[in-house]
Amino acid sequence: MSLLMIGCGKMGAALLSRxxxxxxxxxxxxxxxxxxxPPKVRLCNNIDLLGDATFEVIVVAVKxxxxxxxLPPYQKHLAAGGCIISIAAGYSVASIEKHTGPQAVIRIMPNLPAQVGRGVTALFGNSRCSAAQLATAQALTDAVGHTLRVDSEDTLDxxxxxxxxxxxxxxxxxxCWIExxxxxxFSAVQARELVLNTLAGSMEMALQSDASMDELRDSVTSKNGTTAAGLNMLRKDQIISDLFDATIKAAYQRAVELR
Ligand SMILES: NC(=O)c1ccc[n+]([C@@H]2O[C@H](COP(=O)([O-])OP(=O)(O)OC[C@H]3O[C@@H](n4cnc5c(N)ncnc54)[C@H](OP(=O)(O)O)[C@@H]3O)[C@@H](O)[C@H]2O)c1
Structure with missing residues (x-):
């Protein structure tokens, strides 16, 4: 399959590495x-160097x-029957088609752990996408971790x-935890080692379990013990819950603005 990636910053490079x-x-x-x-990848610093080459997949990885x-000048480089895959946050299929005309457009929303093969990527394709195009896109997202197919752009946002x-x-x-x-x-090195390994180990344990987070938390908390003392503070007045609720809503609102 021939694939052209436009832009290759933090996220593009993470995908490309896999x-x-x-x-x-x-x-x-x-x-x-x-x-x-990476080896075997051709690098151009200018669209003009593409000549009249066409590609089955064009990945849009710019801001x-x-x-x-x-995007508009790349339209002629999309092969007949090809598709556009956009990783841009919030930018809608309708907005992309304003620059390309009607196309098979797939939006994917990866995250940076893709770089180590532990990303999670949501995938949405418009009605012009064939099953084969969606399967191609999913092969790409599966290569960088876990894929979740979604049926609306709102869910993608x-x-x-x-x-x-x-x-x-x-x-x-x-x-915050390290500080x-x-x-x-603890020294900076010790604190980092303790916190990152505790987080990674706990999340790996959660991933391998069917138990809810309440159950897992309770399973490591004995009455009047040290974890209970820490959690009493962490859960005080639901501050963390409210903060997370506001955090996720703020990010979603920004995605909506970018549409
Ligand atoms: N970072 C994340 O965690 C994340 C997660 C999900 C989705 N995304 C999406 O991924 C996209 C890229 O984000 P990023 O964080 O990777 O940004 P980034 O690091 O700033 O990368 C953007 C890339 O676009 C390139 N670029 C700028 N103008 C260009 C042009 N005219 N032609 C070709 N390439 C051009 C830049 O090249 P130069 O460096 O040479 O200027 C750079 O490589 C965004 O749409 C973002 O919404 C990011």
């Missing part, structure tokens, strides 16, 4: 600033605000708020 190893892929990347790309100016932006929340929570450990006397 896609480059897939068999039967010919990948070309257009990126203004030339840097290293949403740039799509209107960047909600996934953006929960999972697309999720690593940012996870890193911020870890940062608190340092305040207790």
């Amino acid at each position: 896609w480059a190893g897939m068999p039967h892929q010919e990948i070309t990347v257009v990126k203004p600033s030339l840097t290293a790309v 949403p605000q740039l799509i209107a100016t960047v 909600k996934v953006t708020a929960v999972a697309g932006s999720g690593p940012g929340y996870a890193f911020e929570i870890a940062r 608190a450990a340092q305040a207790l006397g």
Whole structure:
């Protein structure tokens, strides 16, 4: 399959690092600033270098605000029967088709752990997409972790708020936790090691279990013990619950604005 990626920053590079190893892929990347790309990936710093080449899949990996100016000249590089896959947060199929005309358009919403094969990606295709095109897109998203197919763009925007932006929340929570450990006397290195491994181990345990988070939390909390003391503070006045509710809603609202 021939695949063209337009733009290759943080998210594009995360995807590319896994896609480059897939068999039967010919990948070309257009990126203004030339840097290293994985072996077997062709790098162009300018659309003009593509000549009259066409591609079965064009992946749009630029910032949403740039799509209107960047995408239109690529239309002629989409092969007949090809499809566009956009990773842009919030940017709707209708907005993409304003620049390309009616097309098979698939929106995917990956998150950055794709880089280590542990991403979660939501996938939505418009009605012009064939089953084969959707399967091709899912093969790409499966290669970077877990795929969730969704049946509306609104759901995709909600996934953006929960999972697309999720690593940012996870890193911020870890940062606070690490700082608190340092305040207790651990070195930065020790605090990072303790917190990240505790988080990773706990989440791996949760992933391997059918138990709810309430059940898992209670299973590690004995009455009047240390965890109970910590949780009494963490759960005080539902501050964390309310904060998360507001956080996810703010991210969803931003995705809606970007449509
Ligand atoms: N980061 C995330 O966690 C995440 C998660 C889900 C979805 N997304 C989506 O992924 C997209 C990219 O985000 P990002 O975080 O990867 O941004 P980024 O790091 O800023 O990458 C954007 C890329 O676009 C390139 N670019 C700019 N103008 C271009 C042009 N005219 N032609 C070709 N390429 C051009 C930039 O190249 P230069 O560096 O050479 O300027 C850069 O490689 C966004 O639409 C975002 O909504 C991001």
